[in-house]
Amino acid sequence: MIGKKDLEHIGWLARLELSEEDKEKYTPKLNSILDYFGEIDKADTEGVEPLYHVLPMNNVFREDVPTRSLSQEEALSNAPKNQDGFIKAPRMM
Amino acid sequence: MASINELTERIHADSSEEIVAEYLERITNSRLNAFITVSKESALLQAQEIDAKGHDGPLAGIPIAIKDNISTKGIMTTCASKILTGYIPPYDAHVIEKLKNAGAIIIGKTNMDEFAMGSSTETSFYGPTLNAWDMTRVPGGSSGGSAAAVAGGEAPLSLGSDTGGSVRCPASFCGVVGLKPTYGVISRYGLISYANSLEQIGPFASSVRDVATLFDVIAGHDPRDSTSVKREGNYSPALENDVNGLKIGIPEEYFGEGIDRNVEKSVRDAINTLEELGATSMEVKMPHTKYALSAYYIIAMSEASSNLARFDGMRYGLRTEDHDWHTTFSHVRADGFGDEVKRRILLGTYALSAGYLDKYYLKALKIRTLIKQDFERAFKDADVLIAPTMPYPAFKIGEKIDDPISLYLADVETVPINLAGVPSISLPCGFSGSLPIGMQVIGKHFDEAAILRTAYTFEENTDFHKEGS
Numbered sequence: 001m002i003g004k005k006d007l008e009h010i011g012w013l014a015r016l017e018l019s020e021e022d023k024e025k026y027t028p029k030l031n032s033i034l035d036y037f038g039e040i041d042k043a044d045t046e047g048v049e050p051l052y053h054v055l056p057m058n059n060v061f062r063e064d065v066p067t068r069s070l071s072q073e074e075a076l077s078n079a080p081k082n083q084d085g086f087i088k089a090p091r092m093m
Numbered sequence: 094m095a096s097i098n099e100l101t102e103r104i105h106a107d108s109s110e111e112i113v114a115e116y117l118e119r120i121t122n123s124r125l126n127a128f129i130t131v132s133k134e135s136a137l138l139q140a141q142e143i144d145a146k147g148h149d150g151p152l153a154g155i156p157i158a159i160k161d162n163i164s165t166k167g168i169m170t171t172c173a174s175k176i177l178t179g180y181i182p183p184y185d186a187h188v189i190e191k192l193k194n195a196g197a198i199i200i201g202k203t204n205m206d207e208f209a210m211g212s213s214t215e216t217s218f219y220g221p222t223l224n225a226w227d228m229t230r231v232p233g234g235s236s237g238g239s240a241a242a243v244a245g246g247e248a249p250l251s252l253g254s255d256t257g258g259s260v261r262c263p264a265s266f267c268g269v270v271g272l273k274p275t276y277g278v279i280s281r282y283g284l285i286s287y288a289n290s291l292e293q294i295g296p297f298a299s300s301v302r303d304v305a306t307l308f309d310v311i312a313g314h315d316p317r318d319s320t321s322v323k324r325e326g327n328y329s330p331a332l333e334n335d336v337n338g339l340k341i342g343i344p345e346e347y348f349g350e351g352i353d354r355n356v357e358k359s360v361r362d363a364i365n366t367l368e369e370l371g372a373t374s375m376e377v378k379m380p381h382t383k384y385a386l387s388a389y390y391i392i393a394m395s396e397a398s399s400n401l402a403r404f405d406g407m408r409y410g411l412r413t414e415d416h417d418w419h420t421t422f423s424h425v426r427a428d429g430f431g432d433e434v435k436r437r438i439l440l441g442t443y444a445l446s447a448g449y450l451d452k453y454y455l456k457a458l459k460i461r462t463l464i465k466q467d468f469e470r471a472f473k474d475a476d477v478l479i480a481p482t483m484p485y486p487a488f489k490i491g492e493k494i495d496d497p498i499s500l501y502l503a504d505v506e507t508v509p510i511n512l513a514g515v516p517s518i519s520l521p522c523g524f525s526g527s528l529p530i531g532m533q534v535i536g537k538h539f540d541e542a543a544i545l546r547t548a549y550t551f552e553e554n555t556d557f558h559k560e561g562s
Binding site for chain 2: 002006007010011012013014015016017018019022025026029030032033034036037039040041042043045048049050051052053054055057060062070074075077078079080081087089090091092093
């Protein structure tokens with residue numbers, strides 16, 4: 001069960017601000033979904049390996065050949081705030 | 094609905110510009126809300142260029158609609174989210190480069206569930222898309238706009254993406270053909286990620302032949318997607334009107350509780366039709382199907398929580414008033430994402446967090462192994478599997494949107510295919526009243542040829558795909 005405190009913690013981990021109204025609204029729905037997910041506890045997975053990827057691929061290497069990448073102008077073209085060719089971020093602290 | 098061949102003839106006789114203008118007019122006059130952005134000027138310009146210079150590509154002068162989570166250079170790409178409204182990609186997705194090389198003309202970007210999270214196209218920031226067969230009903234999702242555009246005659250071809258059924262579901266609800274290829278066959282470069290271990294771009298059209306032609310154009314290796322396999326698209330030769338000796342597996346678990354009786358009857362009748370044409374059928378057991386839905390949603394939400402961390406308001410998208418870093422980041426996301434996206438990010442974050450990783454995420458990945466093994470066993474005996482695409486025909490707008498679980502349950506027949514990474518094509522196989530029913534033909538890894546041939550043979554010998562909405 002996710003309580004209000006848990007939801008605040010998850011919201012922090014996900015960098016998603018939740019209003020009091022959000023918390024009221026989401027808690028029962030999230031819990032009913034988790035309740036449904038409880039179904040998987042019934043599956044016998046003793047000795048079964050997890051499958052991260054459906055194709056038998058490991059590291060994929062390529063030749064280290066430089067190719068054209070986006071220009072600085074293109075890369076910045078969607079940044080809501082930029083200055084002197086840099087993306088402008090809010091202060092860290 | 095006009096085929097690629099018919100349109101090509103008309104382009105030679107008249108012009109691409111005329112055809113593009115016709116489709117643009119239909120989009121303008123439509124109430125379906127299938128498009129978020131219509132690229133009228135650039136489409137007409139491209140058409141004029143092809144008319145003037147000629148083009149020998151397989152899709153020369155043919156209009157196509159693109160799901161709004163596939164990056165198109167210079168054309169706004171939003172994922173139907175407020176957070177990306179105004180975002181104009183500085184580059185094309187691999188599939189878009191391939192389409193342009195083939196001479197196709199992008200006429201617009203289609204509506205979808207926000208970040209492809211949904212099965213009804215109701216979670217779009219731009220409002221729901223309507224079903225062309227009954228405007229009180231959903232077109233399915235998440236690629237609802239792409240399917241509705243083809244069904245409504247607003248585009249002869251379109252692209253969607255399928256993470257847990259998002260091409261096949263709307264194909265089924267809209268009475269068109271949609272293909273989810275084997276994982277890795279189409280490059281995901283430029284597809285804005287939701288759950289990258291599950292999703293593939295897939296083609297829509299009004300016939301199996303056109304889907305195969307489009308698939309041939311967009312398939313192929315791309316070093317910019319490390320999961321892309323080294324195969325080129327050459328599937329059209331597989332389209333033979335012949336299922337003699339084909340072994341069809343019928344997974345009984347896909348015909349169980351909750352399946353509409355008309356849907357079940359139509360799909361079983363379709364299997365009978367294929368048997369009359371020379372195929373044989375057998376029952377196959379897929380005992381872990383009942384765990385697929387939960388496992389799918391846990392994996393998809395976990396991957397989503399990580400993939401969507403990139404939306405921070407710095408490099409692109411919405412930016413709110415600046416405070417300190419974490420507060421700004423949290424405000425941008427609170428303001429920019431809709432409810433379903435937030436729910437999935439929160440649950441995915443929870444499933445990956447300390448203390449819950451084993452219980453949810455790892456357990457789901459182990460079930461994924463079992464599901465894949467179910468398919469491997471079934472394909473020892475069967476060449477293809479046939480099942481309903483969706484448990485029921487298109488439901489009413491608003492019917493399920495407030496109850497996430499009932500909406501998730503709609504995906505029960507489609508998600509196992511993505512967990513296993515196998516290909517599946519949905520095509521019309523009947524009607525429930527005035528609403529189309531779709532069946533899916535599922536194949537082995539990289540055996541798109543078998544499912545295309547099966548679907549093509551069914552289509553050649555029936556008339557369901559010819560009925561118009």
